[in-house]
Amino acid sequence: PAPRTVLLTGAAGGLGTLMRNLLPAFGYELRLFDVRPIEGDPDAVTGDLTDKKAVREAVRGVDAIIHLAGISLEAPFEKILAANIEGTYNLYEAAREEGVDRIVFASSNHTVGFTPRPRGNTPLDSSKLIPIDTPRRPDTFYGLSKSFGEDLAQLYWDKHGLETVSVRIGSCFPEPTSVRMLSVWMSPPDGARLFHAALTAENVGHTVVYGSSANTRLWWDLSTARALGYEPQDDSEPYAQKLIADQGELDPENIAHAYLGGHFVNDPPIWPY
Numbered sequence: 169p170a171p172r173t174v175l176l177t178g179a180a181g182g183l184g185t186l187m188r189n190l191l192p193a194f195g196y197e198l199r200l201f202d203v204r205p206i207e208g209d210p211d212a213v214t215g216d217l218t219d220k221k222a223v224r225e226a227v228r229g230v231d232a233i234i235h236l237a238g239i240s241l242e243a244p245f246e247k248i249l250a251a252n253i254e255g256t257y258n259l260y261e262a263a264r265e266e267g268v269d270r271i272v273f274a275s276s277n278h279t280v281g282f283t284p285r286p287r288g289n290t291p292l293d294s295s296k297l298i299p300i301d302t303p304r305r306p307d308t309f310y311g312l313s314k315s316f317g318e319d320l321a322q323l324y325w326d327k328h329g330l331e332t333v334s335v336r337i338g339s340c341f342p343e344p345t346s347v348r349m350l351s352v353w354m355s356p357p358d359g360a361r362l363f364h365a366a367l368t369a370e371n372v373g374h375t376v377v378y379g380s381s382a383n384t385r386l387w388w389d390l391s392t393a394r395a396l397g398y399e400p401q402d403d404s405e406p407y408a409q410k411l412i413a414d415q416g417e418l419d420p421e422n423i424a425h426a427y428l429g430g431h432f433v434n435d436p437p438i439w440p441y
């Protein structure tokens with residue numbers, strides 16, 4: 169049966185706030201979890217992913233989990249280790265112990281951030297789109313932690329039959345705010361559609377997908393996402409003219425423009441630009 173009660177970790181964050189507003193329309197009852205209190209929701213659980221007991225209690229009784237909590241940008245390794253690596257392990261272990269069948273994991277384009285961005289006329293010929301099985305090339309400790317999460321998901325599928333859809337999210341914000349985002353933007357309504365597809369598709373095992381809208385300037389292959397039943401409705405193209413007029417086209421000589429991961433490849437700065 170389709171999941172009904174869903175634990176949303178990271179519910180106080182940017183994406184969590186967008187999703188807790190959009191997902192109830194698909195029929196889900198959300199249980200909210202975050203280390204930061206969520207104003208206006210007395211049922212929200214305030215807890216830290218590093219607290220195994222708190223995580224186990226949060227997971228108990230839900231049908232599925234959307235795992236957004238964690239550090240969402242580059243940070244010192246020790247912080248990433250606690251929140252993203254140990255925290256995600258604690259969540260998977262709690263899910264296994266409580267018999268939760270499926271997790272939708274907020275992975276990131278930064279697992280493959282050091283992949284050179286494809287060049288050419290847009291829309292790109294499909295043979296130039298970055299495939300989902302391109303070798304992982306994390307651009308940060310942050311991206312490395314998301315690669316760990318994808319491998320953890322694979323292990324829990326192979327060993328314990330716990331299913332995951334790992335969504336390598338591009339940029340999910342109300343509007344694209346950079347020229348790079350024209351290629352990787354996921355509109356919030358498309359994000360909700362993709363999470364819904366990831367929760368309801370049958371027999372996903374561990375499936376990895378890129379998460380974006382159907383952007384004219386798309387860099388990656390959305391076919392594994394579409395195979396879940398995801399039908400993106402949005403395209404960043406209406407924002408293109410103004411963003412390019414304000415910021416200029418991506419410059420191949422600029423290190424922060426040359427790779428899929430954008431400025432993350434140079435955070436902290438390793439090359440002057």
Ligand code: NAI
Pocket residue numbers: 177178179180181182183184201202203204215216217218235236237238239240241250251255274275276277336337338339340341
């Ligand atoms: P955010 O930083 O706004 O939200 C993350 C939330 O996780 C925060 O509310 C924070 O309090 C919570 N959190 C952090 N450490 C925690 C811990 N130890 N225990 C419990 N909660 C903790 O990030 P955003 O943008 O909402 O992203 C959500 C998730 O999606 C993150 O995992 C991020 O890496 C991933 N993602 C987001 C993208 C985007 O475009 N927004 C792109 C790619 C991935």
Ligand code: 15L
Pocket residue numbers: 240241276277278337338339340429430
């Ligand atoms: C991410 O993984 C971040 O969490 C998000 O804040 C954006 O920076 C996004 O990637 C991006 O690549 O634009």
